[in-house]
Amino acid sequence: MQQAAAISDPFGKATTGKLGMWLFILMDGLSFGGLLIGGAALRAGMDSWPEPGQILNISLTAFNTFLLICTSFTMVMALNSIQKGDQKGLVKFLTFTMSGGIFFLGIQIWEYVHFIAGSEELMHNLVLAGLEGSKFLPSTGIYGAVFYAITGFHGLHVLSGVIYIAAMLVPAKQGAFSATNYDRIEILGLFWHFVDLIWILVFTVIYLI
Amino acid sequence: MSTNNESFLTKYIFSTDHKVIGKQFIWLGIFFLFFGGYLSLLMRWQLAYPEQAVPWWLSWGIFFKDAGGIIDPDTYNQLFTMHGTIMIFWAVTPILIGGFGNFVIPLQIGAPDMAFPRLNMISFWTWFLSSVVLLASYLLPQGPAAAGWTSYPPLSSPMGGIPGEGQTLWTLALVLMGTGTIMGAINYIITVVRLRAPGMTYFRMPLTVWGLWLTSIMNAVFVPVIAAGLILLLLDRVLGTEFFVAGGLASGPGGDPLLYQHVFWIFGHPEVYILILPVWGIVSDLLAVFARKPAFGYKVTAICMSTICVLSSIVWGHHMYTTGMSPLLGKAFMFLTLLISIPSSIFFLNWLATLWKGNLHFEPPMIYTMGVVWVFAIGGLTGLYNATVTSDIYLHDTMFVVGHFHFTLAATLVLGLFAAIHYWFPKMFGREINRTMANIHFWVTFVSMNFVFFNMMVLGYAGHHRRLYNPMEFDFLKPLLGLNEWITWFAIINGVIQLLFIFNFVWSMFKGKVAVRNPWGASTLEWTLDAPLPHGNFAQTPTVYSRPHEYSHPSLTDTDWVPQSEPIPGTA
Numbered sequence: 099m100q101q102a103a104a105i106s107d108p109f110g111k112a113t114t115g116k117l118g119m120w121l122f123i124l125m126d127g128l129s130f131g132g133l134l135i136g137g138a139a140l141r142a143g144m145d146s147w148p149e150p151g152q153i154l155n156i157s158l159t160a161f162n163t164f165l166l167i168c169t170s171f172t173m174v175m176a177l178n179s180i181q182k183g184d185q186k187g188l189v190k191f192l193t194f195t196m197s198g199g200i201f202f203l204g205i206q207i208w209e210y211v212h213f214i215a216g217s218e219e220l221m222h223n224l225v226l227a228g229l230e231g232s233k234f235l236p237s238t239g240i241y242g243a244v245f246y247a248i249t250g251f252h253g254l255h256v257l258s259g260v261i262y263i264a265a266m267l268v269p270a271k272q273g274a275f276s277a278t279n280y281d282r283i284e285i286l287g288l289f290w291h292f293v294d295l296i297w298i299l300v301f302t303v304i305y306l307i
Numbered sequence: 308m309s310t311n312n313e314s315f316l317t318k319y320i321f322s323t324d325h326k327v328i329g330k331q332f333i334w335l336g337i338f339f340l341f342f343g344g345y346l347s348l349l350m351r352w353q354l355a356y357p358e359q360a361v362p363w364w365l366s367w368g369i370f371f372k373d374a375g376g377i378i379d380p381d382t383y384n385q386l387f388t389m390h391g392t393i394m395i396f397w398a399v400t401p402i403l404i405g406g407f408g409n410f411v412i413p414l415q416i417g418a419p420d421m422a423f424p425r426l427n428m429i430s431f432w433t434w435f436l437s438s439v440v441l442l443a444s445y446l447l448p449q450g451p452a453a454a455g456w457t458s459y460p461p462l463s464s465p466m467g468g469i470p471g472e473g474q475t476l477w478t479l480a481l482v483l484m485g486t487g488t489i490m491g492a493i494n495y496i497i498t499v500v501r502l503r504a505p506g507m508t509y510f511r512m513p514l515t516v517w518g519l520w521l522t523s524i525m526n527a528v529f530v531p532v533i534a535a536g537l538i539l540l541l542l543d544r545v546l547g548t549e550f551f552v553a554g555g556l557a558s559g560p561g562g563d564p565l566l567y568q569h570v571f572w573i574f575g576h577p578e579v580y581i582l583i584l585p586v587w588g589i590v591s592d593l594l595a596v597f598a599r600k601p602a603f604g605y606k607v608t609a610i611c612m613s614t615i616c617v618l619s620s621i622v623w624g625h626h627m628y629t630t631g632m633s634p635l636l637g638k639a640f641m642f643l644t645l646l647i648s649i650p651s652s653i654f655f656l657n658w659l660a661t662l663w664k665g666n667l668h669f670e671p672p673m674i675y676t677m678g679v680v681w682v683f684a685i686g687g688l689t690g691l692y693n694a695t696v697t698s699d700i701y702l703h704d705t706m707f708v709v710g711h712f713h714f715t716l717a718a719t720l721v722l723g724l725f726a727a728i729h730y731w732f733p734k735m736f737g738r739e740i741n742r743t744m745a746n747i748h749f750w751v752t753f754v755s756m757n758f759v760f761f762n763m764m765v766l767g768y769a770g771h772h773r774r775l776y777n778p779m780e781f782d783f784l785k786p787l788l789g790l791n792e793w794i795t796w797f798a799i800i801n802g803v804i805q806l807l808f809i810f811n812f813v814w815s816m817f818k819g820k821v822a823v824r825n826p827w828g829a830s831t832l833e834w835t836l837d838a839p840l841p842h843g844n845f846a847q848t849p850t851v852y853s854r855p856h857e858y859s860h861p862s863l864t865d866t867d868w869v870p871q872s873e874p875i876p877g878t879a
């Protein structure tokens with residue numbers, strides 16, 4: 099399929115598939131940018147905004163952030179393995195990465211469930227933050243709306259990433275990749291690192307500031 | 308890549324061949340073009356004969372039965388909402404970008420297919436799914452969306468007064484459509500960057516490819532932004548968030564409805580260029596082909612189109628002059644908007660200079676192209692009144708605006724896509740499209756559309772507000788009833804003559820004269836191939852030696868053209 103290259107190509111040796119993923123990441127980044135800037139604009143128009151940690155559990159999510167960074171590391175290890183021709187290592191590290199992603203989603207869902215179920219303590223904290231109700235829902239003020247929209251949109255990305263890794267594990271187990279053929283793993287890695295990177299931004303904006 | 312044992316399913320339905328996918332997009336678009344056009348005729352009926360029963364030949368005896376054949380206000384709102392939405396996103400976009408983007412880009416740059424053929428197929432079927440979701444809203448008891456194609460909150464909010472879930476499906480369909488657009492954009496951009504044949508430098512690409520490529524870049528940048536905005540609107544409707552709800556409608560301090568308008572127009576203004584860039588490109592190329600001259604200022608035209616893309620991303624505020632924005636900001640947006648007229652005028656003059664002293668051949672594609680030159684001039688010039696704050700405050704949300712954007716978006720785009728269909732028809736189907744029918748179709752369409760859209764501007768100047776259900780409820784609009792009737796009848800003529808087009812299209816596909824390889828004497832690469840084109844296109848990757856339109860080159864003797872894949876004699 100690869101056509102003889104055109105005379106000038108500013109993108110060097112990057113494969114066509116990789117260029118496609120870079121472009122997708124750029125566009126996805128613009129969507130996140132739109133959400134984050136929109137959220138900031140709404141926040142700027144509010145009289146009060148909860149303090150960091152007043153409602154959200156910073157230490158739990160900090161652990162989740164650490165977990166996601168670790169999966170970026172295992173993703174690098176996966177690519178490293180196959181670049182050396184180690185197919186078993188590839189499968190091992192991809193499985194680690196995928197499990198890390200699932201664990202991350204588990205914690206995020208646990209956090210959501212806890213908020214949606216509500217509690218005395220949560221109600222107390224909500225009142226202190228100037229919000230109403232005993233449950234923290236998407237309809238709990240602009241704060242709840244922004245929180246669920248942005249973390250939810252990111253969560254969907256982690257979910258897509260997990261499915262994407264699972265889809266690559268199938269050919270990986272069948273030995274489809276080798277030391278000379280690992281482009282699809284590199285592309286997968288690009289997406290996963292992007293999702294991690296965005297999370298650090300989301301964590302900072304939603305939880306810490 | 309070409310496989311010989313393709314089943315019917317993989318060859319015509321789930322094909323990865325860019326030419327088949329292009330045709331699928333065109334069929335989808337033509338269906339919606341007729342559907343959206345039909346909705347506009349119903350609207351026109353209400354404006355000319357307010358609250359009178361729709362005649363049987365327009366209602367087909369099946370619509371509006373319970374109201375005694377009368378279009379009620381809610382239905383009227385649905386009509387203009389769905390007309391706008393469908394025409395922009397499901398008629399013109401699929402035909403120009405999905406259809407011709409797919410069919411033409413790989414052929415004109417000498418590529419075997421798109422960079423990601425499977426993604427291309429998924430893009431079409433995502434689009435198809437979005438159409439199903441959109442049409443499904445007609446099955447809801449309270450009908451489809453009715454908040455206008457812009458769907459401003461609070462009208463589009465759940466507590467905004469419009470009953471039913473049509474708006475929810477509308478938002479969902481747009482998000483899906485956006486996803487399909489994004490997939491297409493990735494494909495077109497990377498295809499142009501990566502799969503150009505040897506020798507096909509950026510400044511040897513046909514301007515059609517330039518237009519489609521710039522359009523895709525704009526789609527890549529701005530569709531994700533509107534997608535984010537629509538997701539928030541969807542959350543407002545489904546999960547009870549209050550992003551765009553404020554004041555008495557909100558339960559607490561609430562969000563900001565103006566934020567939606569900003570997000571919408573940050574995308575919405577570039578969207579008009581997204582739609583029109585392919586037509587600019589096609590017109591620039593076709594004028595050269597049928598004037599038998601190189602496109603005047605080829606490189607300048609390409610650079611002007613690129614400049615407009617950049618400028619178009621910072622002018623969205625001109626849609627919001629009446630939202631109480633600071634006068635200083637309004638002036639800034641006005642200045643930037645008016646700046647766009649400079650590059651636009653430059654390439655428009657390039658068009659005229661291409662025609663100047665040309666050897667004009669009035670083949671069907673050329674008459675449509677000349678039509679575009681005329682309607683785009685009117686559309687562009689009347690835009691200045693909307694860009695200028697002082698005149699826009701009077702004209703805002705009147706029929707003047709409707710007339711203006713129908714000159715640019717409806718007339719220019721529709722004539723442009725007719726030009727494209729008539730031009731590439733022989734390459735698509737291996738047959739010629741019938742000239743007599745094409746000529747009749749052009750003249751009737753051209754005259755009636757000019758009458759309709761020009762007089763809409765007259766209505767607006769007289770104070771007729773757009774989206775009014777029954778203008779006759781206002782005394783000062785009563786004298787305009789006669790003009791409204793005239794517009795409606797010309798619109799009906801315009802609608803009827805489109806049946807001749809579809810007849811010609813289908814008839815010529817099967818019964819048209821078998822076309823020669825290069826009926827127009829065009830030098831771009833697609834005309835070096837014989838129909839039917841195989842999956843994989845070029846048997847041998849072509850090498851490109853010249854710009855796309857070196858017509859009537861002085862060193863040519865027997866003919867006045869050579870394909871781009873052959874050196875011009877005496878210059879190599």
Ligand SMILES: [Cu+2]
Nearest residue numbers: 576623625626
């Ligand atoms: Cu605009």
